Amino acid sequence: MDQKINLQYKTENEFFNPRRFFNLIKLDFFRIGNSLILAPFIVSLVQIILVLLNAVIAYYTGRFEPISLNYSFYFFADLFIGIISTSNILKPIHSNEKGISFYTLGASLFEKILSLWLYSFLFYYLFSYIAVFLSSFIVSLLSYLFFHISTTPSLLTDSLIYFENFSLYSLLTYLFIHSIFFLGSAIFKKLNFFYTILSIIVISICFNIVTGIFVKLVIPLDYFRYNIASLSNLLQNIIQFIMTHKYLPTLISIIFSILLYFVTYIRVNEQDLKGE
Numbered sequence: 125m126d127q128k129i130n131l132q133y134k135t136e137n138e139f140f141n142p143r144r145f146f147n148l149i150k151l152d153f154f155r156i157g158n159s160l161i162l163a164p165f166i167v168s169l170v171q172i173i174l175v176l177l178n179a180v181i182a183y184y185t186g187r188f189e190p191i192s193l194n195y196s197f198y199f200f201a202d203l204f205i206g207i208i209s210t211s212n213i214l215k216p217i218h219s220n221e222k223g224i225s226f227y228t229l230g231a232s233l234f235e236k237i238l239s240l241w242l243y244s245f246l247f248y249y250l251f252s253y254i255a256v257f258l259s260s261f262i263v264s265l266l267s268y269l270f271f272h273i274s275t276t277p278s279l280l281t282d283s284l285i286y287f288e289n290f291s292l293y294s295l296l297t298y299l300f301i302h303s304i305f306f307l308g309s310a311i312f313k314k315l316n317f318f319y320t321i322l323s324i325i326v327i328s329i330c331f332n333i334v335t336g337i338f339v340k341l342v343i344p345l346d347y348f349r350y351n352i353a354s355l356s357n358l359l360q361n362i363i364q365f366i367m368t369h370k371y372l373p374t375l376i377s378i379i380f381s382i383l384l385y386f387v388t389y390i391r392v393n394e395q396d397l398k399g400e
Contacts (some may be wrong), residue, residue: 164202164349168259168265202252214309303381310391
């Protein structure tokens with residue numbers, strides 16, 4: 125009887141259920157979402173304090189030059205904190221007690237991973253975007269109202285233009301980096317952030333070594349002597365093809381990110397099977 129109930133439970137949880145997924149998102153908000161969303165606003169609060177302090181000093185020292193608002197630095201700080209949080213987001217699966225709570229939660233594995241992905245990637249990016257923009261606008265407004273100090277970029281218009289040009293590139297870059305550290309959180313049991321970085325370095329070194337050995341030992345030297353011109357032309361054609369198709373690197377990074385997320389799903393599922 126217990127086996128039948130268990131099988132029925134597993135079968136129900138294999139499918140995506142919108143209502144169940146919505147309830148899971150609400151639950152994950154209280155588990156991890158509130159702290160993730162709060163982080164960008166803490167960084168923005170630091171930005172407001174530092175820039176207004178600079179405005180006070182400028183006001184009382186008579187230096188009325190425009191205050192520069194470095195959007196990139198604070199936005200990068202937000203995303204860096206997000207990557208650190210992402211590297212630990214699947215850490216509970218490596219703990220017996222927390223792992224049981226994670227895997228026995230009344231939702232499918234796909235729904236659980238998707239919910240964590242939404243909070244650590246999409247929601248976090250959007251709130252980081254909003255937090256930096258709001259803090260920059262608040263700083264600009266307060267600096268002008270209380271100290272009559274203009275800012276660069278000025279108030280709302282220039283900052284909107286800045287984020288419009290910056291957002292797509294940063295979003296795709298964050299997607300690519302997030303997929304790497306999301307997988308790292310599923311693989312490593314501790315020090316996930318540092319082990320993921322170390323793994324990237326080791327893989328890069330090994331790839332360069334293997335490539336060098338292959339070129340030196342497998343490909344004949346005479347080939348390079350008599351075909352170096354054709355190789356140069358081939359490389360130039362490849363570079364020219366990539367440059368003329370500017371969306372190709374973006375497409376490759378998106379495909380690679382999806383592949384890493386799929387590997388993450390497999391890894392988390394394997395951990396579940398080990399627990400059983």
